[in-house]
Amino acid sequence: MPLKHLFKAILNWQTNTNSEKRYIKNHAISFEGKSDLQLSAAKAFKGDPSLHNPEDLLLSSLMSCHMMSYLYVCSLHQINVLAYTDSASGTLETDEKGSGRFVKVHLHPIVTIDNPEQIELANSLHQKANELCFIANSCNFKVLHTATCNIGKKLS
Template sequence: MSLHRYALEVVWTGNRGEGTRGYRGYGREHEIRIDGKPAIAGSSDPAFLGDPARHNPEDLLVAALSSCHMLWYLHLAAVAGIVVTAYTDRAEGTMASDADGGRFTDVLLRPRVVIAAGDPALAAALHEEAHHACFIARSVNFPVCCEPEIVTESV
């Protein structure tokens, strides 16, 4: 087994002068910093007093699932001789919140894949294999479903 470590720094930038003296008195703004990469401006979801112009942890979790699936899918397609020329995913996650807090109940991936060569049925089937290979999907405790659309590029 090999181990891979992912180090980053999260820096809170929302101190408005009085720290966390009151729940509504501090900002949820923060930066996610990774050496050698651009900072990601983060906040909480607007429902939790966050800045709607910044990424929130829930957005980033759905994005991680979508991009992990896509990267595995592109790899599997290349190996299988499927020529993908475009890939767009309209992913959506659902989070339920109650008195105990919140948790994701599911994420739905909706990739639209355009292929120039290869079997469309195989192209569709590779999504299941990509799902099982995705490190992020294998790490969460809620269902991640996939409803792919395969489009054959017209010549």
């Protein structure tokens, strides 16, 4: 039987318009026991460019989930990951009606491991991580990976 996990959030917004009679889209999302997220729409959609937006959060969720899934599969294969960075891009298409959707996200993880004999395996595990990633499994668009693996020394 599958395990179910419930996640909860509360969104708070108050009516506020600017001089152009447009709604200001700034709002907060709260999670119990955590600091609030201050959000807006993306700048392209008349939001506050200094705040995160839902598109930022989707991209960051995919990056974070992929990394955690990748670290998990590396631990199963005794790969010692020393560092992990990622630079991602997401393509959002909109139509003339104002609707839109992401059509792809491309992750570019750079992983540093300590064993040169494991580079090929380390690179191949990104596919398994993608298969395990909760967020990628919830998306209806392609999540691509172009990974790089480097060798480094463990700091003492």
